[in-house]
Amino acid sequence: MESMRDIKRRINSVRNTQKITKAMKMVAAARLRKSQEMVEKARPFFNKNREVIYKVSRYTKDYTEHPLFLDSGGKRHLYLIINSDRGLCGSYNVNIIEKAKASFKPDEEISLITIGRNARDYFKKRDYNIISEYINIPDYPDYWFSKRIGDELISLFKERIVDRISLVYTHFNSAISQTARMIPLLPLTALEGSGLEENKKLDYLYEPSADQVFDVLLPAYINNILYAALLESKASEFGAVMTAMDSATENAEELIGELTLLYNRARQSAITTEIAEIVGGAEALK
Amino acid sequence: MSSTIKLEIVTPAGKKYSGEIEYLKAPAIDGQIGILPGHAPLVTALKIGLLELRKGEERLVIPISEGFMEVTPDNINVVVRTAELPDEIDVERARRAKERAEKRLNGKDSQSAHFDYVRARAALERALARLKAADANKD
Numbered sequence: 001m002e003s004m005r006d007i008k009r010r011i012n013s014v015r016n017t018q019k020i021t022k023a024m025k026m027v028a029a030a031r032l033r034k035s036q037e038m039v040e041k042a043r044p045f046f047n048k049n050r051e052v053i054y055k056v057s058r059y060t061k062d063y064t065e066h067p068l069f070l071d072s073g074g075k076r077h078l079y080l081i082i083n084s085d086r087g088l089c090g091s092y093n094v095n096i097i098e099k100a101k102a103s104f105k106p107d108e109e110i111s112l113i114t115i116g117r118n119a120r121d122y123f124k125k126r127d128y129n130i131i132s133e134y135i136n137i138p139d140y141p142d143y144w145f146s147k148r149i150g151d152e153l154i155s156l157f158k159e160r161i162v163d164r165i166s167l168v169y170t171h172f173n174s175a176i177s178q179t180a181r182m183i184p185l186l187p188l189t190a191l192e193g194s195g196l197e198e199n200k201k202l203d204y205l206y207e208p209s210a211d212q213v214f215d216v217l218l219p220a221y222i223n224n225i226l227y228a229a230l231l232e233s234k235a236s237e238f239g240a241v242m243t244a245m246d247s248a249t250e251n252a253e254e255l256i257g258e259l260t261l262l263y264n265r266a267r268q269s270a271i272t273t274e275i276a277e278i279v280g281g282a283e284a285l286k
Numbered sequence: 287m288s289s290t291i292k293l294e295i296v297t298p299a300g301k302k303y304s305g306e307i308e309y310l311k312a313p314a315i316d317g318q319i320g321i322l323p324g325h326a327p328l329v330t331a332l333k334i335g336l337l338e339l340r341k342g343e344e345r346l347v348i349p350i351s352e353g354f355m356e357v358t359p360d361n362i363n364v365v366v367r368t369a370e371l372p373d374e375i376d377v378e379r380a381r382r383a384k385e386r387a388e389k390r391l392n393g394k395d396s397q398s399a400h401f402d403y404v405r406a407r408a409a410l411e412r413a414l415a416r417l418k419a420a421d422a423n424k425d
Contacts, residue, residue, distance in 0.1 A: 041300040048296045049365050052356045056329055143298070143367055144405065207330040208316040216315065216331035217354050227298065 004270060007263040011256055018252035024088065025245035031139055032175060032238035038140060039172055039235045046228045053221050057188075059204060066214045067158055068222075071187045074163030077108040078131065078156065080149070080185070080226075081123075082169040082233045083116040085135055090244035092170065092178070092237055093118045099180035100168045111162060115149065115230075131156070141230040143223075150223035157186045169229040170236035176243055178236035185225065188218065291323040293339060295348070295364040302369045303348070310362060311338040312355055321357055328357040332366060334411040336419055347422040349375065349415035351408075368412070372423040375416050384413035 083096040097119065104110050111129040114120040120133045132152065138145060156162050165186040171179045206213045290306035310321040313335030321328075332355055337348040353366030387410035391403075 038298075042298040044301050045296045045298050045365065048294070048363055052329070052354070052363060052365060055356070203327060205326055205328045207314055207319060207328060212315065213329055213331050213354070216352075217329070220331075220352075220354065224298075 002262070002266065004263060004266045007259055007266060011259045011263065014252050014255050014259065018249055018256070021245045021248040021252060025242055025249060028238045028241035028245060032235060032242055034140065035231065035235035035238050036172070036175075039231045042228060042231055046224060049221060049224050053217070056204065056217070066188075066211070066218060068154070068186060068214075068218045069188050071189075072160065072163045075108050076111065076161075076163045077105070078111050078113065078153075078162040078165045079103065080113045080153065080165065080167045081115065081119045082167070082229060083114075083119045084237045085117040085137060086241075087118070088244060089237055089240040090247075092240035093122075095178075095180040096168060096170060097122055099182055103166065103168065103182045113149070113152070137230070137234065139234065141227070141234060143227060146227040146230050147223050150219065150226045153186065153226075154219050154222060167226070167229055169233045172232045172235040172239065175239045178239055183225075185222065188221075289323055290341070291321070291325070291360055291362055293362045293364070295337070295350075295366065295369050297366055297369050299368070302371060305341075307339045307341045307362075309340040312364070313337070313350075314355075321362060324359050325357050327359070328355075330355055332364070334408060335415055336422070337364065337369070338422075346372070347419040348372075349412070349419040351412055370416065370419070372419070375420045375423075377417065377420045380413045380416035380420070383409060384417065387413060 079100055081096060081100050083093045087093070093116075100119075111131050112119075112123055113132050113134075114123060114130060115134045116137055117135045120130065120135065123130060134145075134149060153165055157165055164184065166182055167185045168180065168182045171181045173179060290308055291310075293303060293305060293307045293310060294301065295303040308323065312319050312321065312330075313333050314330045315333050319330065332350060332353050334351050335349075337350050339346050339348070348369050348371065350364070350369045351367040353364065355365070356363040387406050390406045391410065
């Protein structure tokens with residue numbers, strides 16, 4: 001059996017770790033609150049954005065002639081992968097990487113753009129073709145951060161360096177539930193669904209011209225999707241950190257309980273030994 | 287045909303405005319555009335500038351960043367990156383942002399390859415729009 005001093009030392013070390021995990025959980029919870037607020041506030045904006053694009057693409061016949069709609073049928077597929085810079089977030093990063101790998105098709109020529117240190121390290125080690133990498137994602141990403149990435153995607157697509165682009169990110173359902181998702185980004189396809197009446201045709205005017213409006217509208221749409229995905233991913237990351245650190249704190253509590261039991265047992269046996277010695281000594285004096 | 291049209295302004299920071307109005311003037315990419323109730327369906331891109339809306343005696347000027355606008359006979363949807371209602375405009379901050387942007391545009395950094403001209407220029411325009419809006423809403 002370990003000595004009392006050793007056990008005491010282990011209890012203290014676990015307790016220190018627990019303090020750290022507890023603090024990390026609290027920090028993540030605070031950040032999550034703000035991220036979640038950002039995600040929720042932004043949702044009407046993205047829905048409206050989507051709705052307008054949907055209506056426009058539905059009611060305008062020649063919209064599909066815009067270069068961003070052009071499907072070349074090629075096999076050069078670029079995946080944009082969003083995960084985190086830091087670890088200690090449970091299965092958050094693993095889920096994203098698994099999702100991405102499951103999406104890769106064998107007959108495609110795959111290239112990647114990674115956002116976050118984790119994905120970069122993972123795919124670099126496995127010799128994937130990484131076109132560019134973004135690290136140090138801000139906690140609350142702003143528009144300019146996503147615009148830089150969006151502009152790069154659009155120019156890669158327009159210059160026909162890649163044939164299609166997909167986005168792998170984590171959708172934020174709630175603090176304890178996040179889902180890794182893969183969505184195709186480019187070429188744009190006519191959006192499906194949402195209860196618009198077929199016969200209610202609107203003949204839009206475009207000011208100054210359809211082409212010029214699309215040149216602004218479509219890249220902005222891509223940038224907005226990206227921005228939404230970044231916000232969602234970031235909120236998911238904080239949710240994952242919070243959950244992971246919460247269970248780490250709980251596990252530490254359990255471990256402390258077990259060690260305390262061991263400690264008490266050691267203490268008791270030490271006392272028993274001592275009594276036995278005293279009795280033995282008294283016996284010898286008789 | 288009704289005499290008002292429903293305006294909605296949405297930004298990533300939430301829905302900024304929702305209500306019936308009588309007239310809207312917006313900064314489209316090729317110049318100012320005015321919308322009255324019953325306007326023909328229209329889609330246009332917006333640049334940084336001022337939205338001006340009227341309802342009865344009330345006149346409201348809202349600074350916006352780039353985005354787009356969809357108009358149907360009884361709805362206007364303005365989808366922009368930022369928009370600020372009069373009580374949200376921080377004049378002091380806008381003034382500082384303007385000075386900062388001017389300094390950046392005129393400073394020695396502006397010749398270097400890393401200099402983000404578009405971004406600095408946009409910052410300046412946004413600050414100017416905010417200051418103008420704050421001014422316009424005063425009277």
